[in-house]
Amino acid sequence: MKKLLITFLLTVFCFAGIANAKPEPRPTFDGVTVTAALHSGPFVNAWGPHVKRIKELYGINLELVGIPVNELYDKSILELSMGTGAYDIVQYNPGWVGDYIDFMRPLDDYMDRWDPGWMDIHEGFREWENTYGGQRVSLTMDGDVMIFYYNKNMFEDPKEMADFKSTYGYDLAPPANYDQVLDIQKHFQRDTDGDGTIDQAGYSDPIIKRGRGQYPYLMRLFAYQKEAGITPNYFDPDTMEPLINTPEGVKALQNYVDTVANGVPGMLQWEWSEAHTCFMTGKCASLIHWPDEGLMTAAFTANTGSAMGFADVPSKANMTCGGWVAGVTADSANPEAAYMVLDYILGPDVSTHVALYPGGGTDLFRQSHFDSAVVKMIAPQEYLDAFDSAIGDIVGELRIPGGFEYYDSLDIQVQKALAGEISAQEALDQAAENWKKITKSLGADKQKEMYAKAMGY
Amino acid sequence: MNWIRKNIFGLGLLAPSIIILFVVSIFPMIYTFYISFFNYYLPRPNRAYFIGFENYIEILKDGMFWLAMKNTAIFMISSIGLQFIFGLGLAILFYDEFRGRSAKAFYLPLILLPMMVAPVVVGYVFRLLYLTEWGPLNYLLGFVGLGPYSWTASASTSLLSLVIADVWQWTPFVTLVLLTGILSISSELFEAADLDGANLWQKVRYIILPLITRVIAVVVLIRMLDSLRELDKVYILTQGGPGTSTTLVTFWSYLNGFKYFKVGYAAAMSIILLIVTVILATGMAKVLHKEEK
Numbered sequence: 001m002k003k004l005l006i007t008f009l010l011t012v013f014c015f016a017g018i019a020n021a022k023p024e025p026r027p028t029f030d031g032v033t034v035t036a037a038l039h040s041g042p043f044v045n046a047w048g049p050h051v052k053r054i055k056e057l058y059g060i061n062l063e064l065v066g067i068p069v070n071e072l073y074d075k076s077i078l079e080l081s082m083g084t085g086a087y088d089i090v091q092y093n094p095g096w097v098g099d100y101i102d103f104m105r106p107l108d109d110y111m112d113r114w115d116p117g118w119m120d121i122h123e124g125f126r127e128w129e130n131t132y133g134g135q136r137v138s139l140t141m142d143g144d145v146m147i148f149y150y151n152k153n154m155f156e157d158p159k160e161m162a163d164f165k166s167t168y169g170y171d172l173a174p175p176a177n178y179d180q181v182l183d184i185q186k187h188f189q190r191d192t193d194g195d196g197t198i199d200q201a202g203y204s205d206p207i208i209k210r211g212r213g214q215y216p217y218l219m220r221l222f223a224y225q226k227e228a229g230i231t232p233n234y235f236d237p238d239t240m241e242p243l244i245n246t247p248e249g250v251k252a253l254q255n256y257v258d259t260v261a262n263g264v265p266g267m268l269q270w271e272w273s274e275a276h277t278c279f280m281t282g283k284c285a286s287l288i289h290w291p292d293e294g295l296m297t298a299a300f301t302a303n304t305g306s307a308m309g310f311a312d313v314p315s316k317a318n319m320t321c322g323g324w325v326a327g328v329t330a331d332s333a334n335p336e337a338a339y340m341v342l343d344y345i346l347g348p349d350v351s352t353h354v355a356l357y358p359g360g361g362t363d364l365f366r367q368s369h370f371d372s373a374v375v376k377m378i379a380p381q382e383y384l385d386a387f388d389s390a391i392g393d394i395v396g397e398l399r400i401p402g403g404f405e406y407y408d409s410l411d412i413q414v415q416k417a418l419a420g421e422i423s424a425q426e427a428l429d430q431a432a433e434n435w436k437k438i439t440k441s442l443g444a445d446k447q448k449e450m451y452a453k454a455m456g457y
Numbered sequence: 458m459n460w461i462r463k464n465i466f467g468l469g470l471l472a473p474s475i476i477i478l479f480v481v482s483i484f485p486m487i488y489t490f491y492i493s494f495f496n497y498y499l500p501r502p503n504r505a506y507f508i509g510f511e512n513y514i515e516i517l518k519d520g521m522f523w524l525a526m527k528n529t530a531i532f533m534i535s536s537i538g539l540q541f542i543f544g545l546g547l548a549i550l551f552y553d554e555f556r557g558r559s560a561k562a563f564y565l566p567l568i569l570l571p572m573m574v575a576p577v578v579v580g581y582v583f584r585l586l587y588l589t590e591w592g593p594l595n596y597l598l599g600f601v602g603l604g605p606y607s608w609t610a611s612a613s614t615s616l617l618s619l620v621i622a623d624v625w626q627w628t629p630f631v632t633l634v635l636l637t638g639i640l641s642i643s644s645e646l647f648e649a650a651d652l653d654g655a656n657l658w659q660k661v662r663y664i665i666l667p668l669i670t671r672v673i674a675v676v677v678l679i680r681m682l683d684s685l686r687e688l689d690k691v692y693i694l695t696q697g698g699p700g701t702s703t704t705l706v707t708f709w710s711y712l713n714g715f716k717y718f719k720v721g722y723a724a725a726m727s728i729i730l731l732i733v734t735v736i737l738a739t740g741m742a743k744v745l746h747k748e749e750k
Contacts (some may be wrong), residue, residue, distance in 0.1 A: 073716070074716060076716050078499070099500040103500075209696070210699065211696055242617055265589050265610070266607040268699045269607070271697075391492055401498075402717070404716060404717065405716070405717040405719075408717065412700075412701060412704075415699055415700045416700035418700065419612035419698070419699035419700030419701065420700070421700045441719075
């Protein structure tokens, strides 16, 4: 009885201790320089205003190195693999983690001592973006996810609705699947000024041009996999057999090809900016894009005279299509100071300002962002709800070594199909062959193990 | 030993050049050759291992490599062909002008201008010119009822877009070299031809072309080697797309080396390209040698 009582008291004491545990005070690092390699432009701009405050609070000289987005991967990998120690912090796409992991420092120890508001990071991003093999290695810095935007005037116009219903046999509304996306594309595709050139589309994918053109295909693949009752996957996790050239994959690519073919001329070379402009100027009736547009409803209404509508992406098969995290490099001479910078800028308080920085490229990624009174004042609730819901549907990026090459070799074949050089089946068969080669060259067993880790199997 | 002592001053003068050449050219080439026999994935530098000729075999079996070679050949032949035709035309046009000093001062900077622009800038300028909806090229074509064309966004016109940009930039160089060749021909030959009543085509066919064959061979060789390493415009204008329509062999090599970090594979591809370049250069050298005889 006495033993039991002591055990009980000890347990109470321990839990009371944890409950009362105060986080360690943040240390200062007078004169220490921390260099952060960031996506040039938006992220450097959004972090810039905090350099002075970081110096005041921690004594850290924060140097921001801007690298163009399409060179971020190669430049940072070159520095990291050569062990130059040039960067203390690097920004990277969670999909690249398989190549970065050996060069990054696990952050568990720091996070335990100085909580960066870990549990406040939206649960849709928290674990899959930032942990690898059970260790926390990064912090989310951008809440990328896809949202379906539509022009309410166009979608709710009685004549358009009647015409659509008579042609396709169902109501014009945000699409439930990608077959409906194609119908919307065809319905709104027209030459509005009668000059013989198509100048209006029903829909645009977020990015089509060579480089990241695989994403719209992958979103469709996961959508068709879900519709067929299959768990969205890149590979069969037991055999590492690619699942991209399955019947669902072929359907997905054919839909992508048809949707682009029924768009406007030049769509094949569209980057995110062209897609954005097309929608914001009323030339595209709908768009799947990152969350930026939702904070631009006033500009949209001023341009088009319409309200902006928000919905889930078809089949609720979502992806970050990029996304950004930041970590501390293993060869950093000042890892604690580097962590303090991340903790400050990406923590709950300051990150709200960073996320709202005009043109800062950072989307909401913390629960507290969604609850913020300032955010609610700027963004329509309908948008915040759609955004919040979308995060819950994310299928993770391909976070294994060679992730970049897998994506790029898929993109090459997808682009060939989009350009009409080969059929969807041929393109995907070739892409699957290339994926097998990449897996073989990086070690099939190792890749299988990494894939299981990355996808959480 | 004696020879070294005797020539120590000369060797001392040569040493800096030899050291620089070794550091920036010879050593990298030897090292490239060495790593081409390894499975070397840059994010895992400590796990590189020897695989013999496997990279070379893989490249020769790689459909993308052959497609890139085909694209490069099409790009090279069409681009150099057009540059030669336009270059020769302009050289003949400027022949009389260049014999007058003031006219030369006026035309020369105009001709040189495109050559002085960095290829990356040429890429950006043409990217704007080629815009489907707002591009000046489609706007101008619209006046004669043509277009709009999706210049870089269509697999059927994308390679042509690269060729046009390349022709714009390098025709002046070809013009200048050919003009130098034509100016070196004795004017008496042209006067004699005039007396015989030869027309322009006959002068080109029987005087200019036979007498500047070596100059042509040199300019074609230089442009061939340049075309083989064309990267900037592809990178800026098309990124190798749409599809694979503008993936030239250098871009494919760049992707493997600097995007996929398959360093051993990319090194093997560079060695193959080097062999192709040497074969081309030797072929052209033979043409020159034949002419000399």
